Amino acid sequence: MAEVKDIIKEGNLVYKKSKVLTDKIMHYCPGCSHGVVHKILAEVIEELNIQEDTIGVSPVGCSVLAYNYLHIDWQQAAHGRAPAVATAVARLLPNKRVFAYQGDGDLASIGTAEIIHACNRGENIVVIFINNGIYGMTGGQMAPTTLEGMPTSTSPYGRDIAMTGHPLKITELIAQLPAVNFVTRQAVHTPAAVRKCKKALQKAFENIGEKKGTQFIEVVSTCNSGWKLSPVKSNEWMVENMFPVYPMGDIKG
Amino acid sequence: MAEYKLMKGNEVIAEAAIRCGCDGYFGYPITPQSEIMETLMLRKPWEETGMVVLQAESEVAAINMVYGGAACGKKVMTSSSSPGISLKQEGITYIAGAELPCLIVNVVRGGPGLGTIQPAQSDYFQSVKGGGHGDYHLIVLAPASVQEMNDFVELGFNLAFKYRNPVLILSDGVIGQMMEKVQLSEIKPRWTDAEIEKISGTWATTGKKSNRDYHVITSLELDSLRQEKFNHKLIEKYKVIKENEVRFETFQCDDADYVLVAYGSSSRICQKAVEIARAKGVKVGLLRPITLYPFPTKKINEMCSKAKGFLSVEMSAGQMVEDVRLAVNGKVPVEHFGRLGGVVTTPNEVVKALDELIKKGK
Ligand SMILES: Cc1ncc(C[n+]2csc(CCOP(=O)(O)OP(=O)(O)O)c2C)c(N)n1
Numbered sequence: 001m002a003e004v005k006d007i008i009k010e011g012n013l014v015y016k017k018s019k020v021l022t023d024k025i026m027h028y029c030p031g032c033s034h035g036v037v038h039k040i041l042a043e044v045i046e047e048l049n050i051q052e053d054t055i056g057v058s059p060v061g062c063s064v065l066a067y068n069y070l071h072i073d074w075q076q077a078a079h080g081r082a083p084a085v086a087t088a089v090a091r092l093l094p095n096k097r098v099f100a101y102q103g104d105g106d107l108a109s110i111g112t113a114e115i116i117h118a119c120n121r122g123e124n125i126v127v128i129f130i131n132n133g134i135y136g137m138t139g140g141q142m143a144p145t146t147l148e149g150m151p152t153s154t155s156p157y158g159r160d161i162a163m164t165g166h167p168l169k170i171t172e173l174i175a176q177l178p179a180v181n182f183v184t185r186q187a188v189h190t191p192a193a194v195r196k197c198k199k200a201l202q203k204a205f206e207n208i209g210e211k212k213g214t215q216f217i218e219v220v221s222t223c224n225s226g227w228k229l230s231p232v233k234s235n236e237w238m239v240e241n242m243f244p245v246y247p248m249g250d251i252k253g
Numbered sequence: 254m255a256e257y258k259l260m261k262g263n264e265v266i267a268e269a270a271i272r273c274g275c276d277g278y279f280g281y282p283i284t285p286q287s288e289i290m291e292t293l294m295l296r297k298p299w300e301e302t303g304m305v306v307l308q309a310e311s312e313v314a315a316i317n318m319v320y321g322g323a324a325c326g327k328k329v330m331t332s333s334s335s336p337g338i339s340l341k342q343e344g345i346t347y348i349a350g351a352e353l354p355c356l357i358v359n360v361v362r363g364g365p366g367l368g369t370i371q372p373a374q375s376d377y378f379q380s381v382k383g384g385g386h387g388d389y390h391l392i393v394l395a396p397a398s399v400q401e402m403n404d405f406v407e408l409g410f411n412l413a414f415k416y417r418n419p420v421l422i423l424s425d426g427v428i429g430q431m432m433e434k435v436q437l438s439e440i441k442p443r444w445t446d447a448e449i450e451k452i453s454g455t456w457a458t459t460g461k462k463s464n465r466d467y468h469v470i471t472s473l474e475l476d477s478l479r480q481e482k483f484n485h486k487l488i489e490k491y492k493v494i495k496e497n498e499v500r501f502e503t504f505q506c507d508d509a510d511y512v513l514v515a516y517g518s519s520s521r522i523c524q525k526a527v528e529i530a531r532a533k534g535v536k537v538g539l540l541r542p543i544t545l546y547p548f549p550t551k552k553i554n555e556m557c558s559k560a561k562g563f564l565s566v567e568m569s570a571g572q573m574v575e576d577v578r579l580a581v582n583g584k585v586p587v588e589h590f591g592r593l594g595g596v597v598t599t600p601n602e603v604v605k606a607l608d609e610l611i612k613k614g615k
């Protein structure tokens with residue numbers, strides 16, 4: 001039998017950690033989509049060779065600490081305000097590649113005004129929108145994107161749309177805005193989905209390099225802790241329940 | 254050669270911003286300060302200096318744009334009036350917590366609520382005690398003339414960068430709207446990337462260079478002991494600010510039995526009140542705090558050895574008077590006088606209030 005040390009050789013490498021990722025251990029729950037999105041984001045930044053030119057804006061939510069994981073300059077924004085923060089960075093440093101990374105509570109509830117107006121101005125930024133249908137950080141409360149009938153800690157009997165409105169398809173709303181250049185909805189639950197999502201990210205970062213205006217990437221995501229399901233079950237639940245409401249694919253551009 | 258102009262206080266804020274090399278202004282319209290953004294839009298500084306001017310969707314967005322710009326080491330500012338400044342408080346506390354330099358202008362109007370569009374000084378507490386959540390302070394400058402509206406823009410940016418702390422110009426509807434002769438500042442170019450690197454290169458997010466670790470601008474600290482340490486760091490910073498940056502002006506205080514304490518437009522009214530009272534034989538002077546934070550506490554305390562009483566004159570229900578009382582520390586009587594709700598105090602009303610203070614002391 002071959003020794004492990006004989007197997008670990010350059011020629012046998014099938015995976016390499018991006019050098020844009022730091023060595024810090026991620027605080028995300030096992031199975032959470034945030035970690036996978038961070039990974040492909042780091043890979044895209046490395047492959048496009050834009051590490052020195054990228055400035056990230058992290059939100060309030062589970063990914064508030066995103067700045068611990070990617071070797072780039074970061075700003076941490078107040079809850080929902082990342083698009084406003086990113087607006088100023090992109091305008092004052094027009095040759096940098098600026099992105100806002102936001103959850104659904106951050107982007108589609110408290111920060112609705114900021115995202116709509118940043119997109120309507122066509123700010124030259126990438127928006128990465130992690131839609132897990134729940135407030136992960138604060139312990140699983142209802143989000144604007146929570147599905148009808150879906151139980152959360154503040155809708156324990158399931159979301160009642162007569163009381164709290166419908167799941168907000170903000171990505172479709174944003175696609176209506178003329179200054180938005182690229183809108184797509186992705187997921188990261190299978191290797192194929194991860195590859196597609198990475199391609200979308202790459203296109204978005206290339207587009208802002210060419211100053212094409214706002215790039216909006218929704219990633220329909222799992223929150224197995226909040227959903228109270230195993231990681232595997234969460235993926236299945238997402239495909240069955242989230243995808244019909246939030247269908248995959250490019251919406252614009 | 255010095256350049257003089259007759260200008261409104263609000264217009265001069267815009268002019269001074271362009272001239273001092275401001276990189277960005279982000280605002281939202283509100284009376285009585287809309288002329289600031291209007292002047293900028295008319296002047297189109299982006300063609301002249303490259304300064305970014307943007308009308309944001311709200312005051313909330315505007316102050317967060319300031320956060321983003323300041324975090325890049327840029328000279329950025331916003332302006333508003335009372336209701337808008339209330340909305341900005343979230344962003345201001347994040348800016349203070351992330352130790353970012355910026356300039357905020359409040360052209361105060363009467364409140365609470367939507368209140369009135371007329372001048373008031375009722376945002377004193379909000380300005381000097383913090384305003385948003387958490388333990389922090391702004392450096393607060395109180396202009397009393399259109400000239401000071403001009404001068405405090407550059408001073409404000411200088412202090413903001415010196416201490417990595419937000420600076421507030423606390424003005425009011427009188428100073429913002431009135432026209433006076435003003436000597437304009439010299440035109441200075443905006444900082445180059447190399448200058449920004451020199452001034453803020455240890456912390457600003459300008460893109461990670463290969464020769465340094467990446468920079469993070471944040472106000473988050475989940476470890477209580479580390480947060481406490483940061484709170485102490487802020488306290489130390491404010492201590493240095495208190496030692497070095499107190500600014501005030503005295504007017505006929507040398508022989509004064511009584512001292513009026515007033516800032517901004519009220520101090521102008523009080524100058525006239527001093528004249529009227531002195532003509533009647535009352536030995537009264539005026540102390541005008543120029544910085545409201547740090548407050549001229551020491552000076553007021555020293556004045557207690559001669560003064561028999563203080564009258565805090567402010568267009569509020571009595572806010573600065575609390576700081577005067579703390580400075581006086583019970584040694585002599587301290588009273589407050591001021592009209593409210595957008596009504597501007599008259600010099601004769603001040604003299605009458607002073608008479609009452611004197612009578613009470615007898
Ligand atoms: C002004 C303000 N309101 C509320 C909170 C509490 N809070 C922190 S994270 C969060 C929700 C985050 O949910 P989401 O944006 O969906 O991101 P996730 O954690 O699911 O990734 C809330 C309400 C806060 N930090 N600030």
